[in-house]
Amino acid sequence: MSDTGANQDDEPISSEHRPVACWLTDMDGVLVHEQRAIPGAAEFIAALQRSGLRFLVLTNNSIFTARDLRARLLASGIDVPEDCIWTSALATAQFLAEQSPGASVYVIGETGLTTALHEAGFVMTETDPDYVVLGETRTYSFEAITKAIRYLERGSRFIATNPDATGPSAEGSLPATGSVAALITRATGLEPYYVGKPNPLMMRSALNRIHAHSETTVMVGDRMDTDVIAGIEAGLRTFLVLTGSTSVERISRFPYRPSQIVDSVADLVDLVERWAPS
Structure with a gap:
């Protein structure tokens, strides 16, 4: 797991004081790249489904219906229910x-x-x-x-x-x-x-769709200028993955920071399982 620069210790964000009940995650650059699954993405989604935690996959892509996107993700080996996909x-x-x-x-x-x-x-x-x-x-x-x-x-x-x-x-x-x-x-x-990211309206509509609260929801994305800023403005904790648009070198150029930086969603599988209801 990458050094975050956003937290004082090496441990992931603690769930002791702010439990996690819901996850929002971007699609392109986080789960897939050019219709190919990013390593760990299928396991991440599977962990979310096993956990009982509510989640949504978000995308600014307005070309496809949620049903189309489910089929495209499934062809990549990632099984996301249609009602867990929220598009711009x-x-x-x-x-x-x-x-x-x-x-x-x-x-x-x-x-x-x-x-x-x-x-x-x-x-x-x-x-x-x-x-x-x-x-x-x-x-x-x-x-x-x-x-x-x-x-x-x-x-x-x-x-x-x-x-x-x-x-x-x-x-x-x-x-x-x-x-x-x-x-x-x-x-x-x-x-x-x-309407879409980085407008926090997109995040709020997603939260409302799964009856989530900002204080107990995290956002996973690959772009500082859309995913991370939208999550911050909606009051969410944010994870930046390094498998998409934003490189480590570019992060310091932005006047805001994600809650945590990780190499990929593969690094989040353990957190999903740790934060799952007992």
Whole structure:
């Protein structure tokens, strides 16, 4: 286990005074990398399931439904129940349902987002929508972006699933939601409201979904600028794993620290078992 720089001793965060009842964990960079399981990830999820502790796998990816992601994880050897997956698309649909139930929306995105909005009761339209909702897609259309810009100019409100500027692929980085949102913002002068990480709203919606309390929940992530800061702002203890985006050398550049740094989720299996209800 790596030296944390965040705690005074070498022991993991004690559960004696702050028991752990729930776990939140990011997906890409923590459990999988390019659809391949990270060593220890399957064992970590299996330990969570054995423990009786409530947990959710979180992702800013809005392309896929929870069912799709379950299948993709299972193909990697990681067995996560569908109802234990929470995406930025689901969080966005829930947020809009609370803010403006029954509103009309124009959507740039794929099945994960359109399905979430449809199941939340929204009407998708190309006639003066109440909202333009932007999510991730691998087939961004100039025509669709132009429509979005014109709707926003006529008064539609702007929502985006997450601010990630790029996403991973086997060939290298791909432009993601944040990059397209920046294009639309430059054209309209309008900033979207981002629902996904690092917005603590995403964390709060996840906590509510599993009836968790921030004081007894931990967040596991690989990115300081999304996972860790979102966890901190939501009042959670945070574990940073070094299998994803943030290297040890970069950690000191941030003005905040995770509660603990570990090499990978493999280092957390013993903690899950230690913190499981007796």
